[in-house]
Amino acid sequence: MNSSSFDIVHVDDKLYLKFSGELTLYNLTSFESKIDSIDFSKEKIVVIDFMKLEFLDSAASIFIYNLEKRLLSYGIKVEILCENSDILDILHLVKHQKEKLTKIPYHKRRNIIEKIGESQYKNFIGFLSFMAFMGELFSNNMHYLTSFKNIRYKEIAFEINESAVKAIGIVAITSFLIGLVVAYQSAYQLKIYGANIFIVDMLGISILRELSPLITAIVIAGRSGSAFTAQIGAMKITQELDAMRTMGFDPYKFLVIPRIIALMITMPILIFISDVMAVIGGMVVANVDLNISITLFLDRFADVVAAKHFFIGIAKGPFFAFLIATIGIYRGLIVKDDTQSIGFNTTKSVVESIFAVIICDAIFSIAFTNLGI
Amino acid sequence: MENIIEVRDLVTSFGDRIVHDGLNLSIKEGEIYGLLGPSGCGKTTLLREMVMLQKSNSGSIKVLGHELNYIENEEAQQLRQKWGVLFQSGALFSSLKIKDNIALPLIEYTDLSKAMIDEIVEFKISIVGLKSEDANLYPSQISGGMKKKAALARSLAMDPKLLFLDEPTSGLDPISAREFDALILKLRNLLGLTIVMVSHDLQSIYDTLDSVAIIDEKKIVYEGNLNNIKSVKNEFMQTFFGKYNE
Numbered sequence: 001m002n003s004s005s006f007d008i009v010h011v012d013d014k015l016y017l018k019f020s021g022e023l024t025l026y027n028l029t030s031f032e033s034k035i036d037s038i039d040f041s042k043e044k045i046v047v048i049d050f051m052k053l054e055f056l057d058s059a060a061s062i063f064i065y066n067l068e069k070r071l072l073s074y075g076i077k078v079e080i081l082c083e084n085s086d087i088l089d090i091l092h093l094v095k096h097q098k099e100k101l102t103k104i105p106y107h108k109r110r111n112i113i114e115k116i117g118e119s120q121y122k123n124f125i126g127f128l129s130f131m132a133f134m135g136e137l138f139s140n141n142m143h144y145l146t147s148f149k150n151i152r153y154k155e156i157a158f159e160i161n162e163s164a165v166k167a168i169g170i171v172a173i174t175s176f177l178i179g180l181v182v183a184y185q186s187a188y189q190l191k192i193y194g195a196n197i198f199i200v201d202m203l204g205i206s207i208l209r210e211l212s213p214l215i216t217a218i219v220i221a222g223r224s225g226s227a228f229t230a231q232i233g234a235m236k237i238t239q240e241l242d243a244m245r246t247m248g249f250d251p252y253k254f255l256v257i258p259r260i261i262a263l264m265i266t267m268p269i270l271i272f273i274s275d276v277m278a279v280i281g282g283m284v285v286a287n288v289d290l291n292i293s294i295t296l297f298l299d300r301f302a303d304v305v306a307a308k309h310f311f312i313g314i315a316k317g318p319f320f321a322f323l324i325a326t327i328g329i330y331r332g333l334i335v336k337d338d339t340q341s342i343g344f345n346t347t348k349s350v351v352e353s354i355f356a357v358i359i360c361d362a363i364f365s366i367a368f369t370n371l372g373i
Numbered sequence: 374m375e376n377i378i379e380v381r382d383l384v385t386s387f388g389d390r391i392v393h394d395g396l397n398l399s400i401k402e403g404e405i406y407g408l409l410g411p412s413g414c415g416k417t418t419l420l421r422e423m424v425m426l427q428k429s430n431s432g433s434i435k436v437l438g439h440e441l442n443y444i445e446n447e448e449a450q451q452l453r454q455k456w457g458v459l460f461q462s463g464a465l466f467s468s469l470k471i472k473d474n475i476a477l478p479l480i481e482y483t484d485l486s487k488a489m490i491d492e493i494v495e496f497k498i499s500i501v502g503l504k505s506e507d508a509n510l511y512p513s514q515i516s517g518g519m520k521k522k523a524a525l526a527r528s529l530a531m532d533p534k535l536l537f538l539d540e541p542t543s544g545l546d547p548i549s550a551r552e553f554d555a556l557i558l559k560l561r562n563l564l565g566l567t568i569v570m571v572s573h574d575l576q577s578i579y580d581t582l583d584s585v586a587i588i589d590e591k592k593i594v595y596e597g598n599l600n601n602i603k604s605v606k607n608e609f610m611q612t613f614f615g616k617y618n619e
Binding site: 143234235238239240242243244245246247248249 | 458461478
């Protein structure tokens with residue numbers, strides 16, 4: 001850049017701004033400060049002299065354009081001396097572009113009330129769209145159930161395998177460990193009072209009635225609900241859903257309802273497996289820690305734990321399954337045409353379905369207790 | 374010749390943004406009809422409205438004699454079997470092999486025997502110029518050009534009268550693109566199809582299209598054949614077609 005220079009010269013009543021060498025975005029700032037320090041108030045005519053300039057880039061041209069405009073607004077005449085056609089071209093181009101340019105509008109900063117309002121409105125719209133989905137699901141369901149011929153056994157069987165049979169292992173292990181942990185913690189307390197045998201009552205009711213359905217639902221929401229969202233979301237992005245619609249394959253019939261039915265069928269079975277595993281976990285601790293033999297444990301279990309607790313736990317299954325599957329699928333269907341959206345909606349689907357399951361469980365809990373069941 | 378598609382006074386908007394403001398066009402039987410225009414002018418939207426993926430705000434679209442605004446469920450289902458749609462990225466079902474993708478509509482909608490379906494699939498695969506050993510691959514295992522061909526084979530599975538193509542040659546190399554154009558022409562002559570396509574590929578436009586509709590500024594600025602196209606005063610068309618003809 002040492003070949004570039006900038007001089008200010010007065011000749012007669014004209015102020016010459018002489019540039020030579022190159023004027024680019026690298027050396028623009030140093031010239032700018034010099035130009036800013038000039039007192040233009042006494043000047044009548046300013047000559048921008050590019051006779052010795054070899055190269056001018058677009059950033060510098062914009063600067064020159066702005067300078068010219070500023071001087072004109074002071075009432076100063078501006079002349080540009082230049083014979084290099086490349087430089088003239090770029091000056092002309094910048095001038096032409098700037099004249100039809102409109103400023104990029106900046107978003108106005110919004111205050112907190114507007115932000116709260118907007119997010120609440122979005123939540124409301126989200127809720128409405130979920131309701132619309134449920135409505136469509138219901139009407140499709142009605143249509144679907146008019147004939148047995150419509151039921152897609154193959155898809156349902158496939159989904160049962162994918163979202164339930166393959167989940168048996170993880171459900172069993174989680175439940176076994178939870179049974180173990182709960183029993184272990186309560187064994188410690190019960191020993192203090194010498195109430196060892198009551199571990200059977202405690203485990204029986206808490207596992208069958210609450211813990212097993214909840215654990216199963218949470219594992220399935222994390223495992224299968226998220227998979228629903230990701231699968232359907234990806235299909236939406238690749239236009240597979242559109243392709244299905246144009247071929248007359250209703251996605252509700254092919255993708256949505258089979259998944260919901262599959263999960264509703266298998267959830268009670270998974271809860272049953274979870275019940276068995278968690279009780280075994282408790283039994284192991286009772287045996288090792290509290291010296292309650294397996295026979296004694298099972299006898300006591302049959303005596304004190306009423307069958308209704310088991311049935312309540314199982315009956316929650318289809319409801320939880322419905323919530324997990326519908327939220328997972330709904331989130332998949334509203335994925336937008338970008339890859340970020342899949343991740344966002346998958347996270348949302350897991351969080352929302354676990355939340356919905358817990359709310360549903362709370363409602364059941366209150367309802368059943370008040371009904372005396 | 375009879376009009377296969379008629380669009381009358383179509384208005385579409387996304388929120389405040391109006392995309393179509395009173396579109397009119399008619400597509401005759403047996404022609405290859407192109408929808409052209411600058412990007413964002415709503416060509417794909419119009420195509421999506423014609424295949425009932427999207428609803429317009431007002432106006433009417435008539436496809437094969439069915440008024441799409443008032444169509445019944447059953448009727449719509451029948452109509453869907455009479456057309457084929459080729460999406461820009463192919464949109465093959467990623468969980469199915471190529472041959473199963475093509476066989477799917479046949480399995481769902483007909484009671485043909487498995488052997489018969491296999492034969493139809495083989496025929497469709499060869500007619501679009503794929504090799505029979507490609508049939509056992511999954512969509513993720515084949516190239517972009519092959520995907521388009523496979524998707525075309527799928528859209529032809531039910532022997533439709535009407536074919537919608539969304540940018541059939543985009544993303545293809547020039548040689549494959551010309552092959553694809555030739556394929557489309559061949560299929561039209563062979564099967565008597567009516568083809569509606571959105572395209573940006575100038576070569577493909579000149580090679581294949583019988584008529585075009587140009588959408589700009591929310592309206593149709595030109596509808597007709599390619600011979601008179603240069604006489605129209607429109608900025609987009611002059612830049613688009615101008616250079617090529619000089």
